[in-house]
Amino acid sequence: MKGARRPEVRLPALEAYEGGEVEPDGDYDGVEFAGTDLAGQDGAGARFMDCALTDCALDGTRLSHARLLDSVLTGIRGVGTDLAESTLRDVEVVDARLGGTQLHGAVLERVLVRGGKIDYLNLRQARLRDVVFEGCVLVEPDFGGARLERVEFVDCALKSADFTAVTLTDVDLRGATELVLAGGLDRLSGAVISTAQLLDLAPVLAAELGIRVED
Template identity: 75%
Template sequence: MKRRRVPEVRRPEVRLPPLEAYGGGGLEPDGDYDGVELAGLDLAGQDGAGARFLDCLVRDCGLDGARLTSARFLDSVLDGVRGVGTDLAGAQLRDVEVREARLGGAQLHGAVLERVWIRGGKADYLNLRAARLKDVLFEGCVLGEPDFGGARLERVEFRDCVLVGADFGGASLKDVDLRTVQRLEIARGVDSLAGAVVSAAQLIDLAPLFAAQLGVRVED
């Protein structure tokens, strides 16, 4: 029987044009940011709900408590951003690279991520409930207690990541590649892993969870 190949994630191909330094004071609701670099700014607590970022570089900015609900990031790069409680609920990220971000409690519930490459960094308590992820690559990052409850994941790869306390409850998975995850701990939703691909070693580690889900007792 021929083994089915796991489809590769389609990575974003971001080619930023020559950028202008952002000269504005802060973010604005429904603001329009096109071809600018926002570098080293403290954007804590600012309101950029509904804003659009096209061909932008957001570098080394603080986003503590920033409100970016329903914002759109298109053909852009987020490099070294950091923030606690950043609100990106309902946001859209398409053709975006996220590099070495450090986030805590970021809210991305109901967000749409398509062709997104998340490289390095750390995110604790990442809320992706009911989000839609398609062609998303998590590479070399640490995810502590991420919440994928009710989310839809298609062609998503966790490459060389640490994934601890993950919640997949009620999620829908298709071609989700977990094989190279360095540490895989699933807190909830093992019954939703249909559509994921794991390694033989990971299967052994997950066996007690699968047995518990099926009501199978294992005794020596």
């Protein structure tokens, strides 16, 4: 089992965001967004490099095909944030409160998601490499058709996760404080779980295999 490589983000001196709306295909380098309301704005295709987003509202924000590089997102919140087919590389997401976030088809590499709660996270067909979910709660995340390589769940609750058609390589689920699968039980090859988790999953595994358990 190969462990995930965590991001090592060292932000330079940042310039405060001057306000106004983010722009499609915009270029933001070394910018600090502090308490900025980005709700409903369109930053599709934009590039954020060496940026900090702190306590920002992202309700309905369109960031599809965006690139977030060497950046830290702290206390972000929002419903329906669109990050479809975006790229996150060397990014830390801390204490996020998100719902219905769209990350289908996205590429995540060296990403740390620490703390917070994310409901209905859509990661269908996404590619995750060297990603750590730590101390967070994921409610009904959808990994359908995604490829996960060197992904770790540490002190993280996975509630009704859908692993349908996923491909797993060196995925460590042993640290999950709660592991409930809504689908994809047959796709756990390439993952490692604990003995206690195996016992918890035993009834579902038996049902999946058509085994009747009677005393």
